[in-house]
Amino acid sequence: xxxxxxxxxxxxxxxxxxxxxxxxxxxxxxxxxxxxxxxxxxxxxxxxxxxxxxxxxxxxxxxxxxxxxxxxxxxxxxxxxxxxxxxxxxxxxxxxxxxxxxxxxxxxxxxxxxxxxxxxxxxxxxxxxxxxxxxxxxxxxxxxxxxxxxxxxxxxxxxxxxxxxxxxxxxxxxxxxxxxxxxxxxxxxxxxxxxxxxxxxxxxxxxxxxxxxxxxxxxxxxxxxxxxxxxxxxxxxxxxxxxxxxxxxxxxxxxxxxxxxxxxxxxxxxxxxxxxxxxxxxxxxxxxxxxxxxxxxxxxxxxxxxxxxxxxxxxxxxxxxxxxxxxxxxxxxxxxxxxxxxxxxxxxxxxxxxxxxxxxxxxxxxxxx
Numbered sequence: 141x142x143x144x145x146x147x148x149x150x151x152x153x154x155x156x157x158x159x160x161x162x163x164x165x166x167x168x169x170x171x172x173x174x175x176x177x178x179x180x181x182x183x184x185x186x187x188x189x190x191x192x193x194x195x196x197x198x199x200x201x202x203x204x205x206x207x208x209x210x211x212x213x214x215x216x217x218x219x220x221x222x223x224x225x226x227x228x229x230x231x232x233x234x235x236x237x238x239x240x241x242x243x244x245x246x247x248x249x250x251x252x253x254x255x256x257x258x259x260x261x262x263x264x265x266x267x268x269x270x271x272x273x274x275x276x277x278x279x280x281x282x283x284x285x286x287x288x289x290x291x292x293x294x295x296x297x298x299x300x301x302x303x304x305x306x307x308x309x310x311x312x313x314x315x316x317x318x319x320x321x322x323x324x325x326x327x328x329x330x331x332x333x334x335x336x337x338x339x340x341x342x343x344x345x346x347x348x349x350x351x352x353x354x355x356x357x358x359x360x361x362x363x364x365x366x367x368x369x370x371x372x373x374x375x376x377x378x379x380x381x382x383x384x385x386x387x388x389x390x391x392x393x394x395x396x397x398x399x400x401x402x403x404x405x406x407x408x409x410x411x412x413x414x415x416x417x418x419x420x421x422x423x424x425x426x427x428x429x430x431x432x433x434x435x436x437x438x439x440x441x442x443x444x445x446x447x448x449x450x451x452x453x454x455x456x457x458x459x460x461x462x463x464x465x466x467x468x469x470x471x472x473x474x475x476x477x478x479x480x481x482x483x484x485x486x487x488x489x490x491x492x493x494x495x496x497x498x499x500x501x502x503x504x505x506x507x508x509x
Contacts, residue, residue, distance in 0.1 A: 178249045178304075179308050181247070181249065181307070181309070189247075192215070193215060195242065196216065198241065199239065200216070204240070205235040207231070207233045208231055208356075209230065209231025209232070210229070211228065211229040211230075212227075215229040215302075218362065220365070221364065221368060223368035223369075225317060226319070226320075227301065227302070227303060227304075227371070230359060230371065231299070231356075232299040232300070232355075232356045232359070233298050235259070235294070238292075239293050242287070242288060242292050242293050243289060243293075244289075245287045247283045248302055249283065249304055249308075250282055250304040250305055251280065251303050251305055251314075251334065252300060252301070253277070253278075253279050255299045255348065255349070256274060256276045257274065257275070257296070257297040257298070258440060258441050258442070258444040259295045259297065259298075259444035260272065260295075260296060260442070261276075261288065262291075262293075262294065263276075263287065263289075264286065264287040264290070265278065265286040265340045266285055268340045269290070270340065272341065276342075276343065277341060277348060278342075279382075281334065282305055295444045295445065297444055299355060301378065314331050314335070322383070329387070330383045333386045342385060342386070345381070347381045351378045355371070358371050400434055404428050406428070415454055415455050416477055416478060421448060455480065455489075456478075456493045456494065459477075459478045459486070459490060463505065464502070471486070471487070474486070474498065486498065
């Protein structure tokens, strides 16, 4: 059996796990895959194939994150209708627990616009590696190599739109969907900037954030193409906002907001050395010198978690290291070192996050292969 057929069978098998999956408040209405492959990109006798997102499909099947998308071809998600031809995938994921997967170096057939609403995420594009922060916007051209995760994606809420521009050979002109309504001069200007600009990432503004949030809601509410008009309108709006952003080439920042965000970021780093303290949200906000509301906002934006959930996450991560490295300590000792009031509460929260008891985790860590 050929490698292509084997990969196709893997796609069908993993994608079948998404059918009837109704977790994390996302319904998958008869998730089906059109197993027709996207025509590959060919240059100098070499064919490049579009990514199939197998690690993402597997992570969703294991309930590692919330996911919803509209898609066609072998991309995962509810099926797109012909009313939105030109969109091959549009959606988001929301990861609020540690992830164990990433999308290694791959290519997509269209222009792909990514936006990270919250959290941080390792990202690389054509050899440039970076960490994306809240409101980071990245754009990959058709068939441009990129990687999401390093190796894991981290926690965060991440959106994307893939528009197929019909590029299957080098130097082909970009052919935008016929429902893109930008004036010819604006569309030509946007195309030129996107094709020639070497920047990898930008800081998205509030309009772009709002647009992606509306895209997420439209995807959530779509049933058999019921939100096709809304999605077309939102994609047009997104392209207009991108044109404004790229022409200006910088986004005006609220200095006060930037400074308070930095203060919260520093406090979150300092937490690592004082996880055993009796922290409350009020105490964390006061220690950072930021008001309670703004502290909570920045914490959620930076980590994709509320302050107390982030604190719990870091305490559990610390306990995992201690369980592995300090075998002489009892479970109660580990619990107290990590800021838990009782070993019973520690065991409950540990099992909730790690899916096994502290005792079992310690045993598994030292089982020889």
